[in-house]
Amino acid sequence: MAKNRIGIDVGGTNVKLALVTSEGKILNSSSIPTHAELGYEFTVNNIKDAIRALLKEANLTPKDIEGIGFGFPGQVDYKTGVVKLAPNIPGWVDIPIGKMIEEEFGIPTRVDNDVKCATLGELNFGAGKGCENLVCITVGTGIGSGIVVNGKLVRGAANAAGEIGHIKLQMHDGPICGCGDTGCFEAFASGPAIVAMAEDYIKGGKSTKYRELANPEITPYVVYEAAKAGDPVAKRIFTVMGEYLGIGLASVVNLLNPEKVIIGGGVAASGDYLMQPLKETLKQRSMKIAGDSVEVVPAELGNNAGVIGASLLIEN
Ligand code: ADP
Numbered sequence: 001m002a003k004n005r006i007g008i009d010v011g012g013t014n015v016k017l018a019l020v021t022s023e024g025k026i027l028n029s030s031s032i033p034t035h036a037e038l039g040y041e042f043t044v045n046n047i048k049d050a051i052r053a054l055l056k057e058a059n060l061t062p063k064d065i066e067g068i069g070f071g072f073p074g075q076v077d078y079k080t081g082v083v084k085l086a087p088n089i090p091g092w093v094d095i096p097i098g099k100m101i102e103e104e105f106g107i108p109t110r111v112d113n114d115v116k117c118a119t120l121g122e123l124n125f126g127a128g129k130g131c132e133n134l135v136c137i138t139v140g141t142g143i144g145s146g147i148v149v150n151g152k153l154v155r156g157a158a159n160a161a162g163e164i165g166h167i168k169l170q171m172h173d174g175p176i177c178g179c180g181d182t183g184c185f186e187a188f189a190s191g192p193a194i195v196a197m198a199e200d201y202i203k204g205g206k207s208t209k210y211r212e213l214a215n216p217e218i219t220p221y222v223v224y225e226a227a228k229a230g231d232p233v234a235k236r237i238f239t240v241m242g243e244y245l246g247i248g249l250a251s252v253v254n255l256l257n258p259e260k261v262i263i264g265g266g267v268a269a270s271g272d273y274l275m276q277p278l279k280e281t282l283k284q285r286s287m288k289i290a291g292d293s294v295e296v297v298p299a300e301l302g303n304n305a306g307v308i309g310a311s312l313l314i315e316n
Pocket of ligand 1: 138
């Protein structure tokens with residue numbers, strides 16, 4: 001019988017852990033606060049305790065586990081299991097987490113970027129099941145992506161492939177991006193761009209529902225609530241965001257000719273307000289053959305994509 005794996009999804013706020021079967025089924029799971037401000041050793045020790053607790057709960061020992069996988073929101077050296085840089089987890093610079101965990105438990109451990117993990121999850125057990133070529137994007141604070149070509153995750157020369165969010169949509173100037181450049185796709189079309197646009201409309205004197213709903217700040221979720229309540233300005237914001245996403249994805253679809261584009265992340269929970277204009281724009285702006293053969297679908301694994309995908313690193 002195939003052994004179980006442990007998948008670990010490290011975020012800026014929480015670390016999620018799960019015992020996962022080789023069929024992608026979660027047997028048990030837990031979550032601990034990251035507390036990056038207390039230093040990486042603190043977080044690593046808590047992760048080790050949480051792994052022990054997970055094993056104990058399932059009456060298993062390290063011998064029963066085939067592999068441990070970690071997903072991190074940042075740059076990871078997949079070959080050496082080192083987290084190079086995780087912008088939302090201060091202090092995680094050149095941390096050899098793979099080796100640290102392997103030495104502690106004697107279980108083979110792999111480490112990769114969190115969106116690459118989510119992509120593996122969706123490919124094997126979610127919206128991308130059966131696909132040979134797909135692109136999975138997450139729209140939240142930024143735009144992350146994972147690319148699958150000929151059934152394999154594309155990692156690139158330095159495991160840095162898939163930065164769709166940094167495709168340039170504008171040659172000079174444009175909105176400033178978190179990466180330090182300007183005019184990047186994600187600077188036009190992510191959570192902060194929704195908020196910036198919503199604030200601009202207010203400055204321009206538009207009367208909007210999201211101004212009433214803000215608590216106290218405007219978030220993409222608040223703009224979504226306003227759209228649901230019928231606010232035309234909020235709906236317009238999602239339409240423009242969807243158009244930007246469609247334009248950015250048209251380049252990706254032309255380049256890779258995927259069967260599916262899978263859309264996940266918190267902002268994607270806005271559903272058709274975003275998806276409808278995205279799909280229409282993608283259809284209009286991509287080249288005919290690639291545009292006709294792609295299907296745009298929502299991610300299926302939701303919050304579990306990270307841990308399920310991380311559990312698959314041992315075979316990918
Ligand atoms: P992160 O990139 O920080 O991990 P997530 O993918 O978790 O982000 O997405 C969080 C964002 O999603 C927040 O900005 C939140 O306001 C937004 N969000 C959550 N639900 C919705 C919704 N239904 N519609 C639009 N935005 C949403």
